[in-house]
Amino acid sequence: MEGHTTANASLTIRCIYMLLALYEKNRTTAELLDYLERKELANVSKRTIQRNLEDLEGYFGLSRLPKNGANAPDVWQLEQQEFERLLELEDPVALALVIAEQQLAELGPMDVFKPVEGLFKRAKEQLAARNSLASLWYRRVKVSAASHRLTGPQLDSEKSQRLLEVALKQVAVRLHYHPHQDDPAQVIRATALAVFYRGAVAYLVLRDHASDRVRQLPFSRISEVREIVTDDPRVGDFDLEEYAASGALAYKFGEPFRLEAIIFNSVRREIEDAPLGDDQEISPIEGQPNCRRLRVTVPYTLNLVQWLLARAAYLKILAPTDFRDKFKEELVRALANIENDQLNVPQRRNFGAD
Missing domain, CATH: 2.30.30.100 (SH3 type barrels.)
Known part of the structure; x- marks a missing residue:
């Protein structure tokens, strides 16, 4: 660049800030001067800014809009796609951002991530335009929640x-x-x-x-x-x-306990590679080739109970005795509601009750 009026470091920083400002929106030279002052950079003249812009013109997507009149000020613009080539992400990084957004959408709260929505959008657009392994992964692999989750309500x-x-x-x-x-x-x-x-x-x-x-x-x-x-x-x-x-946020019913059960092969397949706990043991049962004995320490939470109830037809709770009895009572209550004309709501909570 010709016409340096400041040290190279200051000039470089100033030019970067000007490009970022124009990435946000079109601006005149005077508006860019105000922008740089707000960023507390070294003071320079309007003429210096104009010369810097003229030196950069034609690079990084920078250009001037046609003037509306002979005395109208220059309005500078930045072609965003051209500029974004400077900010291009590595495809694996773009993929990580896309998957992170999908996971965050399941967990919430997405409003916290509004400042980086543009980054998520750019990552998706980049992968959509490529044919790399990362872009193929994005198009051919689906990431979803491990179990049913409530969708977020529409909030003011x-x-x-x-x-x-x-x-x-x-x-x-x-x-x-x-x-x-x-x-x-x-x-x-x-x-x-x-x-x-x-x-x-x-x-x-x-x-x-x-x-x-x-x-x-x-x-x-x-x-x-x-x-x-x-x-x-x-x-x-x-x-x-x-x-x-204390478990107040997780619907905790009590302390972790050692669960023992007989499970059918469908449940076995589900938990062999995604265990219910770190100390999970699955062992054969003589005379029952399609069943296995399960022993594992589990958290006593609503999630566990719901998981077991959803598979009640394919497992048999053996121990501990008090949990087995509560599990049976829950099934009895459910069956009664199936067979009766009216819903009979229990007056006392079953799981977690003393």
């Missing part, structure tokens, strides 16, 4: 951001909460403590001032949230890591 973005803010600040709030859709609002005064996501479903963790109990309310059931100064926040000794370790 402003309200969701407000709920997140009060939880981050741990302040006293007044909420309008609806136990079910179309139910009248319950007014709750509480301290916002934290937020957690069960899959794509967001929950506000709070301490209810009426009962001093820690509760979890889904964002989708909260119609109004206001910070209040008439109540003092009651954070107390709440610690999110300890709260999670």
Whole structure:
């Protein structure tokens, strides 16, 4: 480049910032000068900026728009696809980004990743235009959740951001909460403590001032949230890591236990390469070639119970005895509801009950 008016390092940094600014939108020389001042770069004249742009013209997709009049200022533009060749990703990196986006869409919350949506989009477009192994992987391999997940509710973005803010600040709030859709609002005064996501479903963790109990309310059931100064926040000794370790976020029914069962080959195939636990043992049963004995230490959670119930016709729980009895009771309750005309809801929880 000719016409250097600053040290090479300053010139290079200035040119990079100008290209990034034009990548966002078209700008005049004066607008670029303001942009560089906001970035707190070394002060230069408008004429210097103009010379720098003229030196760069024709490179990296940089050009001037046709003038509307003889005295109209130059408006500089950057052809994005041309410029993006400088930022091209390695195909394996692009593939990793695409798969990461798919996994994040299952887990949530995607709104956190809005600043990198453009990067995800660029990775997908790059793979779609290639014929590399990474692009073929993207087109011919499907990644999905290991089991059914609830889809995320449609939330008002402003309200969701407000709920997140009060939880981050741990302040006293007044909420309008609806136990079910179309139910009248319950007014709750509480301290916002934290937020957690069960899959794509967001929950506000709070301490209810009426009962001093820690509760979890889904964002989708909260119609109004206001910070209040008439109540003092009651954070107390709440610690999110300890709260999670207690099992409160995972529908924990009790402590891990050693499960023993007889399983059919269909269940065996499912868990041989994706074990239920680190110490899983699968052994033959004499006289039953299509069945195996399973022994494994498992977490006592809702996920485990649901997994076993979904395969109840292809396994037999042997131990521990108390869990076997609860499992049988759950099946008896389900069968009763199949055979009766009306739904009979249990008055007492089965799993996890003393």
